[in-house]
Amino acid sequence: MTIDSNTLFQNYFIKNKNYDEVLKSKDKINPNWVSLLSNLTKAGSDELTSRQKEIDWLMDENGVTYNVYNDPKGLNRTWDLNIVPFIIHQSEWQTIEKGLKQRAELLNLVLKDIYGKRELIKNGIVPQEVIFAHRGFLRQCDQIRYNTSKNLLIHATDLARGPDGRMWVVNDRTQAPSGLGYALENRFAINKAAPNLFSGINVKQPTSFFQDYNQMLIDAAPKNVSNPNIVILTPGPHNETYFEHAYMSTFLGYPLVKGNDLVVRNGKVWMKSLKELKQVHVILRRVDDVYMDPLELREDSYLGIAGILDVIRQQNVSIVNPIGSGVLENSGLIPFMNAISKYFLNEELILPQIASWWCGQEKERNHVLKNLTKYVVKRIDRSNRESLYFGEFLNKKELKKLKEEILANPYRFVAQAKIQFSTAPDFIDGKLEPRKVMCRTFAIAKRDSYSIMPGGLVRVAAERENLRVSNQRGGISKDFWVLTDKAQNQFQNYSWDNTFQKPVSDINDLPSHTAENLFWSGRYLGRALVTSRLLRMALNKMQHAQYDKSDTPSDSLKIIFEAITNITHTLPGFVGKGKEEVLKNPLKEMNSLILDNFRIGSLAQTLISFNNSYYSLRNLWSKDMWRVFDGIKKLWNKYDKKNEYSISTLIKLLDNTITRLIAFMGLIEESILVDQGLLLYFIGLQTEQASLTIAKTRALIVAHHNEDLEYEVLEALLTSHESLNIYRYSYRSFLSVENVINLVLLNDKYSRSLTYQLNRILKDISKLPVPKGVNGNTACYTLIHQLNNLVSNLDAKKLIVLDDNEALREYLEHVLSDISELLHQTSLSISDTYFNHSYQQNQLVNQNFPLQ
Structure with missing residues (x-):
């Protein structure tokens, strides 16, 4: 296939000076892409446009979002998936996979050493400032031992095609790597919306990887625990990747919890459920290191669990990944990774890295300062809130300021060669355009080795000439295909062959x-x-x-x-x-x-x-x-x-x-299921409807009006209550206050009546578990029972009696006021009994941790 034969490539290579994944030579297509491009050509621009719209619709309909703070489009931005996948053949992938396993194992050893013997520092392999000056190094985690097969259980690596045509390591993600859920949803969406793209192409499926992922969580449980309770810890719905937290909770079948759902008692971590505290054995965390324990780390954190570090030290809970693993997200380590690999593994690095110079060394610092315009400069522990300096775009004043910052704290900075990411085709406005790409790959600890996901998450620059590839900056994603010459089973069976018997969850498993x-x-x-x-x-x-x-x-x-x-x-x-x-x-x-x-x-x-x-x-x-x-x-x-x-x-x-x-x-x-929490929804729904039924009745019926006006008001009440037709069918008479009260308040057979609603609340509350330590009935059950008795003894004829001035129905107002207060007390009692999140501990000594 030649470029000229494919009209989709119109203007594709204009001003494109980067290494391109499709272009093999000046006028020939990379053979790995031939089948896909042939399928794209057969589909044609109109069909691809239609399929892309279907993908966009699927992302929107399924609620696939990525939260971008201060985004004018709103907090929950729809995930952007391009129809054209990213392709690597297995012949190349095998080398990449081997390199990823090596890197994951190497970083696992580094993590173990940093918080253990610290041989790398003692033997001069890594300068101590690279470790101790990094904000990810947490002294509170020093000398903690883990009972898992590896210290580093999940590792994500960002890769980009280097100038030599090989995949280079750009970043390591080790705290709470994101992207797995998005990668999985990308595959599901492409399979559903554009199955014709797979015609004649064998794509490796990630089924076994996710089975390994689930097994890794089970195996991470403390020793002698045969039926581990596993939870996923999220910062909450405003986190940028909250969709993925919820998605993985549903996909794996483990509860999604927040920090206040968990509490430390007697050296163990417990989940607050409706009935009792349930011990938690494994926590898959999506909360950053320093927010995990307000008792020992950031005391202002409401995202973690007070005292959890002490439980980890006692090996009564396993955290995936361990707290403190953020120290590995350290660009200052990159210049020393070859030496580290030789020290621990006696091997050269399989995957090349971006050329980097740590400014804490005099020779390297002088080189960087003399050639500042050639490099990208960043802190060794740079966060998304801090600048990335592209030297070539800085003016004299900015360069001078950057030099001063480096000289003031040289050990905090690293300079890196500017890598020209390769480009791959994106389908944009009816044609293919080259866009810079970055691939995120994933490794999971599997006994003595690591399991690598075939593929991963590919992110694409939002604009054709954009230097940065970032979701926060409006990036696009791609499905990641690893091609093989062997026929593949396109059916993906994600059932878990668990090694333990997990009972069907019920209301007692519901986080508070x-x-x-x-x-x-x-x-x-x-x-x-x-x-x-x-x-x-x-x-x-x-x-x-x-x-x-x-x-x-x-x-x-x-x-x-x-x-x-x-x-x-x-x-x-x-x-x-x-x-x-x-x-x-x-x-x-x-x-x-x-x-x-x-x-x-x-x-x-x-x-x-x-x-x-x-x-x-x-x-x-x-x-x-x-x-x-x-x-x-x-x-x-x-x-x-x-x-x-x-x-x-x-x-x-x-x-x-x-x-x-x-x-x-x-x-x-x-x-x-009702027994999995639907009861709580029903109780809330009936409580609110009952409360508003009372409010409407007080506002419209308590006051007395002349006959015509009263008729209009009663009709308005029944209309707003969606009860006018049933009133006419039931009573076949003109509207009267007595009949309206009987229907709206007292009819125990009518689902919109107050009596029916209160009976339903009583019935549902009676099914809630009685918390441990409570003898007999709960206070909320006692209150709603008292309320039902009050309403069951009401008589409409007494309720409609007017006061001496014939202006108000005082008894009706008095009764409705009492009912409203009892219902309010019931609601408060439900919250006090089942939703108490007030447990908190404070540090004896204040500790300051900078924002990550």
Whole structure:
């Protein structure tokens, strides 16, 4: 195949001076790419465009995101996967794989030595400043021994094609390497959206690697533990790779926990569940080193577990990777890696590295300072928050400042040759364009060796001439294909052949934060649905009355408006100071109540709260639920709170929102079992709906009105409660307060009645486990039982009795007030009993750790 025969390569090589993965010589294609390019050519530009759109749709629909802080596109940026994969043939991969195993083993020995005998320093192989000046070196981890086969259990290496055509090591990732989940999702998406790309191509599958990954976690458990409890520790939903944390939790089947879900007791780590503390044996962490133990490391951290380092010392828990392994993410080690390899392995490095000069040595420092414009300069422990200096782009003033910084602390800096990453084709706007690529590969400890993932995660520069390849800077990803001449089974079986019997998880295995978020997901979802229906009812009333800005709202609308303010707690609104001005243009207030996401109590604010609780649980939800949820977000993204929309536009928005919320509610029961936590969602949902049923009744029925006005108000209540039709079918009479109370409050057969909701809460709370140390019933069960007894003895005829002035139904108000308070106390008691995260320890001596 020649370049001229492929129109997809139009303008591909214009101004492209880099080593290209496709180009073998000036006018010939690399034979490893021929089959793929042939498949791309057969598909044609239009078909590839269609398939790329399907991939984009899959990424969006499946909620594959990468969080970028301060991103104008929003926090949860959709993962960008290009249809054209990156290719390496197994003949080359075998060498790379061998080099990756060597490097992982070498760094494992370095990690063991740094926190052990420190022979590298004693024998002058590595200067002590390279280790001790690195922020990743944690003295608190010194001399800790581990019972795992390796100290370094997971290792990720960033590779790029060097000027000699070989893959060079760019970075090592050892704290909590990310990318495995994204690489796996990339493969699933390409398989589903573009299976024709595989035609005639044998691609190695990562099935056995992920089986090794799971087995590594099991094998990491402390000795004599046959049924280890394994958890995945996440900083939370705002972390940049939180999608992957939730994804791997679902994929592997292990609970996703936050630091406050875990606690140290009696030299062991325990997970707070609804019933009791459950011992944790293995923690796959996605939290950086210094945040892991606020008792010994960063005391201001809320992400880790106080006292965990002491548990690790006692070998009662295994951390993957060990705390302190961040010291290996050290560019200052690179100039010494060849010497380290000879010292430990008596071998030359198989994989070449970027030429590097550590500025702590006089000769090397002088060389760097004289040739500063040729190199890239960075700190040995550079974080994403710190600058990377490209010497060729610095002006005289900037160069002078950099030189001063190097001379002030030379041991903190390293200079590296600027490597010209190779380019590979990306499908952009109907044609192929060269983009710089970087490959992240993964190694997993496997007994006496390491298992290497065939492929990995490929990241691509966002722009054609972009020097940097970074997801934080808008990079694109690729599927990574390792080609082989042997036929491959494209079916990927990711079932785990575990060496232990893991019982089916139940509500006792539910981490406390997960339980709390299930409860609040139910509450926010219930609040969103009830509020949407209430606001829609008011807008329909406004539209039916042929509302005009110059008109004064009717008495019934004024009552409804006041009720909305009181129910949503959005004071001053229609009842506070200045309500006369608000009533002159109630549509403006309605726009705010619906769309202002900064207004507490607004529908937009409720949906944001629901979004937060839902996103924290994304490892539990099905893809169908994510699609419905994402549909709600997309629907609301079309509206700007700065605009004032018409009544009909707002009604349409609420109609679509209500439909999606109901669909979401229906799908929840298909995602998790009642005994795996769905109970908490039901309790939250019924609690919120019961609370708002009380609030609506107090706002609309307690006050007495003349017959016509009362009829309108009762109709409004039933309409907002979606109960008007069932009322007419049940009573076949004109609206009366007594019948409305019987239906909305007292009918124990009607799912939207207060009595039914309270009975459901009682039934579900009775199924919750009684925490250890509690004798008899829990306080929340006692309260809801008392509440049910109160409501079951109510009589509608007594509730509708008016006061002496015939203005209020005082007894109804008194009863509803008592019910509301008891329900509130029940909710607080549920939180105190099951969601208590207040355990905290403080350091005796303050320790300062710089941000990573």
